[in-house]
Amino acid sequence: MLDSIVFVFENMPLLLKGALVAVEITVLSILLGMVVGLLVAILRLYGPKPIQKFMKLYEWVLRGLPILVILFIIYFGLPSVGLNIPAFISAVLGLGLRSSAYQAQIYRGAIQSIGVEQVEAGLSIGMNRTKTMLYVIVPQAIRLSLPGFTNEFTIVLKDSPLAYALGIAELLKQGRNIIVTSFKPFTIYLTCAIIYFLLFHFFYYLFRKIAEKYEVPGYIMSKKS
């Protein structure tokens, strides 16, 4: 037992290095997913009809593919048409674009659930469309999106080990490297699991705190679930 604990601590720097890579992949993917997702949501709501249709198709396709297939197409497939994308960027692209399809749905749902009367009220006091969007719709949409966004963040975090398949030295891969020389799979994988769980818990807690800070009566954002 003591042996195992010492062994885990000896290998902790490597594992933490991997955990940092996992967090990097997650945060960058979520950010990419946020930018693209917002754009997709807005275009699907307010864009010209053909663009709306195209955005619907975009969401539909990305939601319909296994993430590993998306990653393999980007990393192993695209080089044959002359597009060589480094492994790390491929992972962020794959996870980020897939997330953008889900985030687009979260933002679209939030915007749609805000009544048209809110827009009319903004217009009636002399705001133009942009100001109404900025000061009336967006602040409410962010609040309404937060629970869904938190969930999506944790999903991307838990999917980040798939970057392993592209040879990226994230947490699981680091663990695997240690196992290859030490033959202690149970101890190491259990340690990986604990680190993932702690990361999950940390981000979940962080977003709940944010939700509580910006909670407004009438919106339920931080109810413990």
Added chain:
Amino acid sequence: MSLLQLKNIKKSFGSNQVLDGVSFDVTKGDVIVIIGPSGTGKSTLLRCVNMLNPPDSGNVIVDGTDLTQKGVNLSKERQKIGMVFQHFALFTHLRAIENVAIGIKKVRKMNEKEAHEKAMYELERVGLADHKDKYPAELSGGQKQRVGIARALAMDPLLMLFDEPTSALDPELIGEVLTVMKNLAEEGMTMLCVTHEMGFAKSVSNEIIFMEEGNIVEMGSPKKMFENPDHDRTQSFLHKISELYGGE
């Protein structure tokens, strides 16, 4: 000169002709009550005035500007026209005072301190200074509607539109909203109200417009409309509505 002129306003939704050539003038200081059966286009008419639902044809001339013309800066013109909504439409993420202040801050670019003072003044006007820090979800219906009125007043409008301001309220909360409206009328505000509150129409308005099926059937002073209308239909409608909502 008329503050508001409506000329031959027509509006349809699909094949449904909601307004069929409505015209009338509003002079500064007028308090006009529009009545009529539901589905006659009263609310649509109000929403034509501030172009939330632009008319298909006709002219909406506010303070000399025809809002139906291309190139008119609607956001600028709408500042002259306050609107109070049936379901309040308060900004749910903002406290009462911020609901009132946001227009002058973001549209008028008034600084924080001045906007706050102005918003406080408007909240005092509707009797809600004590509730300034509450969110809409923490206010009663009557309080929400008074915040809605204060929000519209903060822009210093020339004209106020009331779209059934009391019909979503519990009976005991109607009075506080009507009192605010009455005070406004006494201060000389020009008001165009769609309402079934016949007591208000009788005692506060100087003109009642009776609409049916997208047209004005009859308009005149409350005295004439209640006591001696030209049309039987006006009489029977007013009689019925007064029974329901109280005419005294």
